[in-house]
Amino acid sequence: MRDIVIKVEGLGKQYRIGGCEPRYKTLRDSLSDVFIAPFRRAAAILRGQACGAAELDETIWALKDISFEVNRGDVIGIIGRNGSGKSTLLKILSRITEPTEGYAWINGSVGSLLEVGTGFHSELTGRENIFLNGAILGMKKAEIERKFDEIVAFSEIEKFIDTPVKHYSSGMYMRLAFAVASHMDPEILVVDEVLAVGDAQFQKKCLGKMHDVSEKEGRTVLFVSHNMGAISSLCNKGIVLDKGKNIFSGDIHEAVRLYNYDPATACSTEWRGNEGDENVRLSHTWVKSLDPDNDFHTAVDIEVGMEIEVIKELDSLISGFTLFSEYGNELAYILYDDDQNPPATIIKPGKYRKSFLIPTNTLAQGTYKVEYDVGIHGRSKIIQEQGKLMFTVENVKGLGRRFPVPKVRGRTSLFRPAFFLKKEE
């Protein structure tokens, strides 16, 4: 039986933006605006700038025509690029801001967690902040008292519970804040990117709690994150927003795939051309996932290949590639097997295909660049700049995206830690 708890119909939110109207107005400004604005607009029209009304009123639709339904027990991942309207949608559903049009019908109490530690006061002690923050999150005093010990235990700061939080480390602060938030008891939980803060251990703990909330307790959850690993392991359905429009709602894996599809990088997993010198030509390079759907993710073998045409018979031909992180750090350099070093084989003219395999669970989530290297051992470099490729590996099977390799900046690394968040059967 379908039991709808949220029904959103034609929801839209318009914001005023723009240079001519500062967000913090002063009364004087808006009074003088009354007199000046009509002239400014008239002048703009005379200069021929005002082709569209949009230029005049300087508004944007942060959300437009959003419609979807949520069933009881669904865990919905809301995904989209920055500025696609995810947070605006959550703000409307948690009644922080009003929609400009459309409506949302919600059956059940809503608890929203758009930030952890909202309303924490640095002068108050941990104990006092638990009560204050709990009340702000909509918990009753009796309820907080009942859960107090549980909250303190979860936060692991028993010793400092009567210390003002201004003396806390940021980690302790976050733990306490999340401990309070995770003891909210609504029927529908709305969570925004709160897992993006704190260290890896804290993130793990938060994810674990989110699992409990969604799986064991069967609560309805709306969850915004850029962590596709967390999204695909937690959610069963996804909503993809793009520039304020709902471009997809349905199965979560389909949603993640859609989100990851980017024409600019999608094209660059293959290159065709004809480059080289009079002896050797490079005609085709590719990076291919050995997944039937050709998805690049952490749980699949990845093939890096090239096609070379040898025009004149030669010896000592070497060919391989260098793997770079998206920031240009050199991660690996592959040319030939150790036991055929140096490769003195005579190579007859003809077309050759060569491919390398990056095994499952080697690459962490991130974007990688491939640069090919073809040359004559000890004599010349033939291919260096041509046939470059780029691909993005997604983490779909659990945690392990931020595992730093020395001197490798950002969240990209060569190796994935062998850590999986397994669903309990």
Added chain:
Amino acid sequence: MSGIKNRSDEEVTIIRPSHSWRGINFRELWRYRELLYFLTWRDIKVLYKQTVLGAAWAVIQPLFTMLIFTLFFGKLAKIPSDGIPYPIFSFAALVPWTFFANGLAKSSQSLVNESNLIKKVYFPRLVIPLSAVLSSGVDFVLAFIVLLVMMFFYGIVPTLALLWLPAFLLLAITTSLGVGLWLTAMNVQFRDVRYTVPFLVQAWMFATPIAYPSSLLSEPWKTLYGINPMAGVVEGFRWSLLGINSAPGPIIYVSSAIALLLLISGAFYFRRMEKSFADVV
């Protein structure tokens, strides 16, 4: 966390754009009474943190004003004080006045100060200025105790009129909240309010019979003076505590009417602007 309870249709929320003027949702406000309690409690708790004198500030403020008034208006300018010692005459007015002025200053800044709450959590926004006014109540209580001590010192015994005091206190709260609602809602959009409030409070103080008695005016002007609700409050305080003159009748009616008007219009204006708070603040 406990399991999901079966809830009735009472929990259904419909979110849609609101257009018209909205009244106050008292039922919702009542549901959030604990939040009001905690926010007030927090304000009181942190008020004098990291100060050397602590809660003594609540008393120092009106006490020093009283000393200055006594010196300049009482001794030098020889302003009449309806036959009672000038210090107690002015202090009995300064206690409710300071409460009003602090409540007004705090509530007018309250929404902007709590912008992080407004942008992240839903609750009836009215709770914020309300808790700002209520938290000024601690200062009032402390200053009031000093007032009682002074009355004892001057040998003034209150009459049964003292029973009316809560009504005049309510009048002060109403005025403070009414004006506070207007100003804080305006402050969200126009930060000019921040600079206007200190000036407004100062001007208002001299427009209120604190340093001088309202008996300087004759009827009908005295009744008209009630247009300033704080004139009514001060007259009421002096009458119920010090027992001077007869019961202030008409001036109280005028003051109450104006204060109610301020509160109701302020609440409506606040509710009208409420929906844009999170977007603008």
